[in-house]
Amino acid sequence: ALRTVATPGQESIAEVSRFLGVEPARCLKTLIVEGKDSGLTALVLRGDHELNPRKAEKIEHVALPLTLASPERVKAAIGCSPGSLGPRDLAIPIIADHSAAQLADFVCGANTEGQHLTGVNWGRDLPEPQSADLREVVAGDPSPSGEGPLKIARGIEIGHIFQLGDKYSRAMKATCLDENGEAVTLIMGCYGIGVSRIVAAAIEQNHDDRGIIWPQAIAPFQLALAPINMQRSGRLGEVVERLYAELLAAGIEVLYYDRKERPGVMFNDLELVGIPHRLVPSERGLDNDTLEYQGRRDPHPSHIKLDEAVAFIKARLAG
Structure with a gap:
């Protein structure tokens, strides 16, 4: 059942989960960011997940660049500090990460200073949210290809491709003839390889305690x-x-x-x-x-x- 619980001085997800004896994955984290037209937008994630800024910036209501609202602005608009925030009764757009939107019987802030709600359910205690992919992936997530769980490893960029489209070719009036003999604007790409980075990456992957082992x-x-x-x-x-x-x-x-x-x-x-x-x-x-x-x-x-x-x-x- 839905309950309001006093959580004095418990600001972070780690503190709240420890205080209430629940896993961070059963808690919601509500981030208030600057929205378009000088408004605010709430982004909601599971407590054990982190926001991916690049994904968040693709959300319609989010202002660019992604900017967290200041604690003063949050308190003036909602009435509490960020540590007591939750998605209930907010008069601003709410976007929940897919994993957060699937939670049931979760913990979230009560939007009252020093209080949290337990036993919360979407649809019963607050409206079903708009959901989107907002979070950083973690090891064990299903892979997009469906070929098993993701593994996280460190990497180094040694090459890149940028699709430039027709931004520059249009400005330079760079055209070619298509199969019908009509002039069309070129589609451009930029392709680079970091020679010195290849050396660094090769050594990082091929060495022992005595030195380099060149491929x-x-x-x-x-x-x-x-x-x-x-x-x-x-x-x-x-x-x-x-x-x-x-x-x-x-x-x-x-x-x-x-x-x-x-x-x-x-x-x-x-x-x-x-x-x-x-x-x-x-x-x-x-x-x-x-x-x-x-x-x-x-x-x-x-x-x-x-x-x-x-x-x-x-x-x-x-x-």
Whole structure:
């Protein structure tokens, strides 16, 4: 049954739900926003939902840009502060989110300072509201495609499309001939891609605690050639130079790491940079006619035949 309950000092949905012992989803949140023609409009949501400003600005009665009415203006028009607002007996347009319009036996403000109503029902205690999609989606909502519940994940915009219509082409008198030979105004679009954002997004999705793991398609190099202590061995230097030339001749993009660093420093550098494939020639390997190979995602290195190195890397790059 409908009851009026004193809720002194309980302003927020969290405070009211805790005070009355009900879930926020059983409470209504009434937001008073500036309406058109200097009026006011009430937007009603479930207590556990948040208003989506872009959706709200599409409502006929809402003034642009979306602006919450000040507490002073709310009190002057309705007689209470925002914390005691509800949709009952309001002499202004009321738009409820679809989920709020489906509630029964809910809690809402009584439009009297420090009071709330419990056991409220649309149609019995207040008129059925006009409803619209007003809220932010949350994880678990049905997907628009009907293919299951929505999941919420962080993203980054790397490209965009704006439909410009004929706003600019009309001003520039830009036309073309249609199939009937009649001049028609061009419909324009704007298409952009953020190259630097692609780099940031790729790294965000492909990394570990040691550094970047470049996707092969956009890696700055396909292969790192990193000989160990080459400056100490003429034989190793000759083999590495020949292998480097063969790799380049095969069309492989190679980062030749020829700095005079210890193996640990060298490997840390290469893991940080994140080149997808790595070959490590060494004197010990030459004694066995082998090279050390490791993919950036591989947990451990393996050994391949020196004379099969180019074919091995080409096969890895191909698939």
